[in-house]
Amino acid sequence: MMKLAERLRSGETLMTAWSSMASLPVVDSLARSGFDAVTLDMQHGAHDEASVHDCLQPVAMAGKGAVVRIPVGRNDMASRALDFGAEAVIAPMINSREDAKRFAAAMKYPPLGERSWGPFRALQIHGEGDAKAYMRSANDRTLAFAMIETRAALSVLADILDVKGIDGVFVGPSDFSISWSGGGDVDPHLNDLQPALEEVAAKAREKGKPSGIFVFDPARAGTYAAMGYQLMAITNDVAFLNAGTAAGLAAARGGDAGRSAGGGY
Ligand code: 3PY
């Protein structure tokens, strides 16, 4: 059951949870929540190859989209994430057509790319009995998202989107703000950056490819959806834990207000 590509191509807007803590029970909880997908973060999160391998299972079992963000330049890991059962891979800092081509090559079987055969765990956790059918359909059903998060990437966005095997783009607004301000600021909500965010979603749409974005403030998801973004990463597990504990403690310390904050039993 791999349907992330189908859902995005049909125009749905999807919300992915973002797992930074490489904890199987936390990933399992996120997969059982209302999210459409769970992304395992190897770039800034604590996931390594073993945790990605193990944590993709509860995501697939819950019928949710399984996504992995690889570290910068780790195209070998892109192929491995697919072999372990990821449906989509997000590659950070894709700043040139060449970066995009190398990433796409790792993601796609010939003739599009040079992915090597060995998706044994993917076949197992997705209940795919027919390896030949998987091989023939994998290029369509797995998604390569190139991260656009620098001025350099924006300046060659059309070229990146034109690379065969790049299925979509994904914006990292924090890095984008650092690049945008020449190292002067880090602020995913930087006002000056907003037209660039609009441009990325619009150009991707023009090319018929889905775009995604990391949403630091969940209240902004509607604004990004209106720009055309379809895959929204709603902050991360650490932020949810911090927000939940802060709200719970504030309610508890506020006396009666505590009664509205719990409810977990
Ligand atoms: C960024 O905002 O730079 C990101 O990569 C979000 O994860």
Ligand code: MG
């Ligand atoms: Mg980034």
